[in-house]
Amino acid sequence: MSLIELIGVKKLYSMGESEVKALNGVDLSIQQGEFLSIVGPSGSGKSTLLNMIGCIDTPTSGKVLLEGKDISSLGDRELTRTRLRKIGFVFQQFYLLPTLTTLENVELPMKEARVPHAQRRARAEELLSHVSLSNRAGHYPNQLSGGEQQRVAIARALANRPHLILADEPTGEVDSQTTDRIVSLLRDLHSEQGITVIIVTHDLKIADSTDRLVSLNDGRIESDVSHVRTDRGPEPVQSLVEHHKDGPEMITGKDGGGPDMVTGRDENETNRGQD
Amino acid sequence: MxxxxxxxxxxxxxxxxxxxxxxxxxxxxxxxxxxxxxxxxxTIQDSHRDILVQAPGWTGLSDAHALAEELESAPEVAFASPVLVTDTNMMLTLTIHKTNTFKLAVGAGIIPSKEKEFEGEDRKTVIINNFAIEYIDDFQELEDPFADGGIPTRELMINRIFAEANDIQKGDMLGVNGVNFTVSGIFRTSFSQDGSSGVFEDILADTAFIGLHLSELQDLVGLRERDAATFIALTMDESVRSSKTIEDHANALREKYSYFYISSKADRLRDAxxxxxxxxxxxxxxxxxxxxxxxxxxxxxxxxxxxxxxxxxxxxxxxxxxxxxxxxxxxxxxxxxxxxxxxxxxxxxxxxxxxxxxxxxxxxxxxxxxxxxxxxxxxxxxxxxxxxxxxxxxxxxxxxxxxxxxxxxxxxx
Structure with a gap:
């Protein structure tokens, strides 16, 4: 069973009298333990797709299945509980609470999950250590750099041991050096703990470092490309990146760097919504 | 949190x-x-006036002395004291001979001995219409001799504020409705604060508030023949004095004197x-x-x-x-x-x-x-x-x- 499965998902928004199709028939299947990026131009539906996967939005039509359960059938309370227990969010603007210390920010989701104080404190300390911020536990967000704040946000996302981390432009507000560190942190989480990580990004370098790249345009999946990793490590699919630089419409799995490096998924299987 | x-x-x-x-x-x-x-x-709670007997109007009670005696004859009643309070409409005028000026006056007619019995020798405070009057001096004659055909005392007590404002001292002679009275003493009220110049001070400095013997005040305002009073205040005997006995006696009086307005302490507390x-x-x-x-x-x-x-x-x-x-x-x-x-x-x-x-x-x-x-x-x-x-x-x-x-x-x- 897939961790996440989107079947013919459409999302329409009303803008006055006109309707905007944010997602226009998306089919996507994500397995447990994938490290995936979603790319596409502004307005292509990336964030809407992430919101669907993250149970903070429901489709106008179609189905979003999380561990086989249709999220449209869940009420607000169940959706909230699902987000709390199974999903970790990392936002572009970090969204740490300014009145809480770093440690307290990490504790926040555990507090909601009613984890006993000593237990959640120990877990928060462990997570801060994991993101190399133990020495910043008592600091407030405004005393941290952007990169540090994002690492705290990642620690917070991991608090309740989620199955899935959703990162919406996680490096949008940090410099390139910090970007590398954050991406490497996310990759470590994926490889060490087997957590499914989905990153929405504009940064092709980041997209290239993931194992699978889903490209969206006009609310449809334009391409869905998996990298085949070799012993040489996560070698970038340079040709794919080059294509993407020319415009997302150029990206297709078939245009990748060869079957040994890039596997174009069966379009009929994964991009049913495009038709 | x-x-x-x-x-x-x-x-x-x-x-x-x-x-x-x-x-x-x-x-x-x-x-x-x-x-x-x-x-x-x-003021009501501390007062010894357990029951008030009134009739409509300021001078609604007649034969006040006799009625007071009748009310006092009940074994549970210790004292019954008639009080007459005049108001400015009764045109009680006061002449200050020294300055040859005329002022309006409000008078309270009491039987001093009765009031002393009411409030105790050492209290020197009289409550009239929930208004506390504290005597600095006292009436020379404590009884009400004029009522029994005796000689009028022609003594009066005067409010401190008025006395100070109009340079009146103890022993001065004042005319009340044309009859000369000697100031035998000063009293002060709860509406007078040393050194203040409040609105009450202004009123009391301009309007004489005087205390007289009951029968002499009746005489001055033409109510002596009727022996009028504003109310008769009753104090229960200490041995039986309780809220219940006060209320019981008030009820008994209501039955007996249905044409009077009888108010117990509890009634007055409620009104207040x-x-x-x-x-x-x-x-x-x-x-x-x-x-x-x-x-x-x-x-x-x-x-x-x-x-x-x-x-x-x-x-x-x-x-x-x-x-x-x-x-x-x-x-x-x-x-x-x-x-x-x-x-x-x-x-x-x-x-x-x-x-x-x-x-x-x-x-x-x-x-x-x-x-x-x-x-x-x-x-x-x-x-x-x-x-x-x-x-x-x-x-x-x-x-x-x-x-x-x-x-x-x-x-x-």
Whole structure:
């Protein structure tokens, strides 16, 4: 069973009298333990797709299945509980609470999950250590750099041991050096703990470092490309990146760097919504 | 628990101050209302006048001496004292020979010996119409000789304020309705404060408030033949004196003298309570305006605080914080704010009530304490302000917890 499965998902928004199709028939299947990026131009539906996967939005039509359960059938309370227990969010603007210390920010989701104080404190300390911020536990967000704040946000996302981390432009507000560190942190989480990580990004370098790249345009999946990793490590699919630089419409799995490096998924299987 | 707004120190302080001022205003208004109430009640409560027998009008009772004796003959009654109180309409005029000026006068006719028996030798205080009169000097003749065909004493007591304002001393001669009287002494009332120049002082400085023997006052206003009195006051015998016996005797008198208005101490306390509750509404209204302003300030701050933190609320909802938690958190924040503000207002309220009490006291010229800062007032004010604070915070709390997650996250402040 897939961790996440989107079947013919459409999302329409009303803008006055006109309707905007944010997602226009998306089919996507994500397995447990994938490290995936979603790319596409502004307005292509990336964030809407992430919101669907993250149970903070429901489709106008179609189905979003999380561990086989249709999220449209869940009420607000169940959706909230699902987000709390199974999903970790990392936002572009970090969204740490300014009145809480770093440690307290990490504790926040555990507090909601009613984890006993000593237990959640120990877990928060462990997570801060994991993101190399133990020495910043008592600091407030405004005393941290952007990169540090994002690492705290990642620690917070991991608090309740989620199955899935959703990162919406996680490096949008940090410099390139910090970007590398954050991406490497996310990759470590994926490889060490087997957590499914989905990153929405504009940064092709980041997209290239993931194992699978889903490209969206006009609310449809334009391409869905998996990298085949070799012993040489996560070698970038340079040709794919080059294509993407020319415009997302150029990206297709078939245009990748060869079957040994890039596997174009069966379009009929994964991009049913495009038709 | 995380609180959205507390990191805005200046705003939090402003809110605390606004709520504190509201609480202080409410406390001081209530303490003044309570002070008046207590004063009014204690004057009645402390009085030895257990039952009053009255008839309609100021001089409604006839044959006052005989009626007083009849009432006093009951074994449970210790004393019965007739009192005549005239008003300005009765045109009691007073001539100050020294300055050859004329003033209006209000007279109280009493039998001094009876009043002494009433209030005790050492008390020197007479309560007339809930008005305390404290004698500095005394009548030379304590009985009422003129009533039995004796010789009139032609002595009168005069209010200190009037005496001082008009340079009248003990032993001076004054004309009352053309008859000469000697000032045998001075009395003061609870509506006179040393060194003040309040409104009561002004009134009492211009209108003579005089005390005379009952029969001599009756004579001056042409009511002697009828032996008129305003009321007859009864004091129960100490051996049987209790609320129940007072009430029982009042009921017995009501049956016997159905044409009189009989009021027990409890009746007068009730009347006073009604009178003061009307005044309380006035004070409460002033206090309420302040409370409403303070609470509206709090509500605005809470709404502003919620809208400023749309992103944070959106994030909290996204990471799985429930609506209930956000609702309670917002409510908790306002409850803490309003409670702290109200607590902060307590000392301010105390000092404000003292200040207002002294200010009003000095302006109207009363010697009694105008304010009463009781625990009940404090509890009432705290409950009112915190209750209202929580009530008005329901809306921002509800708004916070019902926010759309996606719109909240996308919001650009």
């Amino acid at each position: 995380h609180h959205f707004g507390f990191h805005k120190f200046g705003r939090t302080l402003m809110t605390l101050v606004a709520v504190a001022i509201s609480a202080a205003m409410m406390l001081s208004m209530l303490s003044i209302a309570e002070g008046f109430r207590e004063q009014s009640m204690s 309570e009604e009178r003061t509750s009307l005044a309380n509404v006035f004070y409460l209204a002033i206090g309420s305006v302040a409370v409403v302003i303070g609470i509206l300030f709090l509500a605005c701050i809470m709404i502003m605080s919620v809208y400023e933190r749309i992103n944070q609320i959106g994030m909290m909802r996204a990471i799985g914080i429930s609506r209930r938690t956000i609702f309670l958190q917002t409510l908790e924040e306002s409850t803490i704010l309003v409670s702290l503000g109200a607590l902060l207002g307590l000392p301010f309220g105390y000092f404000a009530s003292e200040f207002l009490g002294n200010f009003i006291g000095a302006n109207i010229g009363v010697s009694f304490d105008l304010t009463s800062f009781t625990p009940q007032i404090v509890v009432y004010t705290m409950l009112l302000i915190v209750g209202l604070g929580v009530l008005v915070s329901l809306y921002p709390a509800w708004k916070a917890c019902r926010m759309d997650i996606i719109k909240s996250l996308r919001h650009v402040g």
